[in-house]
Amino acid sequence: MNLRSWFLVPARLTIGLFFAAPLAIVCGYSLLTRGDYGGAERPWTLENYTRLADPLYAQILLRSIAMAAAATLLCLVLGFPLALFISRAGKRKNLYLQLVVLPFWTSFLVRTYAWLFLLRDTGLVNTLLARAGLIHHPLALLYNNGAVLLGLVYGYLPFMVLPLYAALEKIDPALLEAAADLGARPLTAVRRVIIPLSRPGIVAGSILVFIPCLGAYLTPDLMGGGKTVMIGNLVQNQFTTSRDWPFGSAASLILLAFTSLLLYVFLRRAEVR
Amino acid sequence: MIRRRAFVLSAAASASCAFDRRPRLNIYNWSSYIAADTIPNFERESGVRVRYGVYESNEEMLAKVMTGNSGWDIAFPTHNRIQPMAKNRLLASLDHALLPNLANLENRFQNPVWDPQLRYCIPYMWSATGIVYNRAIQPAPVGWSDLWSPRWNGRVTMLDDPEDVIGACLKKLRLPFDSIDPRELEAAKQAAIEQKRQIRAYLNAEARDQLVSGDVLAAQLWSTTSQQAMDASKALAFVYPFEGYPLYADNAVILRESTRQKLAHQFLNYLLRPEVAAAIVRTSETATCNGRAKVRQTPTLYPPPDILARGEWPAVLPASAQRLSDRIWTEIKSS
Secondary structure, eight states: OOHHHHHHHHHHHHHIIIIIHHHHHHHHHHTSEEOBTBSEESSOOSHHHHHTTSHHHHHHHHHHHHHHHHHHHHHHHHHHHHHHHHHTOGGGHHHHHHHHHGGGGSOHHHHHHHHHHHHSTTSHHHHHHHHTTSOSSOOOOSSSHHHHHHHHHHHHHHHHHHHHHHHHHTSOHHHHHHHHHTTOOHHHHIIIIIHHHTHHHHHHHHHHHHHHHHTOOHHHHHHTTTOSOOHHHHHHHHHTTTOOHHHHHHHHHHHHHHHHHHHHHHHHHHHHO | OHHHHHHHHHHHHHHHHHHOOSOEEEEEEETTOSOTTHHHHHHHHHOOEEEEEEESSHHHHHHHHTTSOOSOSEEOOBGGGHHHHHHTTOBOOOOGGGOGGGGGBOGGGTSOTTSTTOSSEEEEEEEEEEEEEETTSSSOOOSGGGGGOGGGTTOEEEOSOHHHHHHHHHHHTTOOTTOOOHHHHHHHHHHHHHHHTTOOEEOSTTHHHHHHHTSOSEEEEEHHHHHHHHHHOTTEEEEOOTTOEEEEEEEEEEBTTOSOHHHHHHHHHHHTSHHHHHHHHHHHOOEESBTTSOOOOOTTTSOOHHHHTTEEOOOOOOHHHHHHHHHHHHHHHTO
16 A cells, blocks of 8 residues: 555545444344334335335425425525625624634523523513513414425524525625626625626535434424424434334435435536536 | 453453452443443442443443343443343343342332333333424424414424334324234325425434424424423423323343343442432433432423323334335335
């Protein structure tokens, strides 16, 4: 082995041990049969996959995709102006970027619980609205799809802002001046110059938001009050209450295959353009 | 990697052995199920060193213990896991001669249905699932069917657990809590879907705070957690549903893989002392199976015999029924 390959050894080991090996174990489990009291036993079978053909599970997958897509779109709509603002904030850039990542200093679980305190009937939002005389009955802010969406957007917005910022930061201000000189109004310049040039950031941000949202289970569980099932909850239940590790493994592999396919198509299209 | 980890572990173990030659006992228990001084006191009087680990669910414990070389000596499975574990030859038989304090167990735990002769287990703590509710809303609930009532205005929560929710639906329909009949389960599913539209959420321990704050007016909840909520708010009360309700008990067992059977018996006998059991209950705020422990007796934690008679000890579902129940639960949740 030459020197270069030696330097690659840690990376290869990391990928092999922490990605390939666990994945192989999950593959193995997905082909086994559920034991009477949990665990997995022989015989080998494909039954865990055929079970997933049930329309019930297809419906859950579709709902998860819709939810993740909505969260991604909202993150894009909210994140784009923010990233644009930060990229043009001059000396304050670093401060704003720090603020964007500030939430990561606390656990995601704790932050989600904080939302529960804000949104419940006797929470801050409802109390303030009632004090201001705007409402007479508390609004149902928690335990519905809207709350789940809010939780997802809140949790993953930084993953959209950061790549967008990186892309926007690279745009040469001279290009915008040129657009203005050639008669483009600000909005036209955004549409025809900034958005096309920030495409790599949009693609990267969307992928970084969509994929974790698709597999989310904590947010739907806490913000949705267990009243919605996303595919992540389905997988989680198999490993906990249902004690069906083989079926859970199969479900998570299908999710993985689906995500990979989507990623592949998305990246191909992004490249072609 | 595995070899390296084993090396580090054995190096650490041999290093600590060099300093500490006391025999070691490995105890695997539910989290917050012991008092701060339970283990130190035992170590002091017995000269044993204890390694104490915690788990959050039977599944987590079983996943390790099923291998037969988990390294644990004592665990605390729920009652309906005792027979399956015994059948899988995971449990050591208890030597009652080494457990004189067994006499301290409350009478009904001397011969429980899941292990009548206490061959494998010693009942440790127990609880039930019932309804905790706000007294401001009248009439007060008496049974599961009251959780379908519009009088709560949607401010009801159910446990986020298929066994408890489907069980309550079955009981509402006057069917056995742990039914495996597909038609009965189908009826329970319909009842749950109907109820889902008018309840706030499926919550476990989080329901406690929302009951205290008044966000939630009635909840399906464990008796122990309900008692904690009632201690925090005078407005709350608890009822054992008249249709019947599930009882659960966690039991101390010695694993068959254990090479320290004598020591393990010594620890279990220590746990059975009234003052030890009482100290644990004061910390964990649960209900002990020890009849001689001087603890606070409330009707919620220790219901009278006539109410106890309505309780059922659910069995663990066989694999096929478990699968059906899981599908029903998924269907309820995604309805």
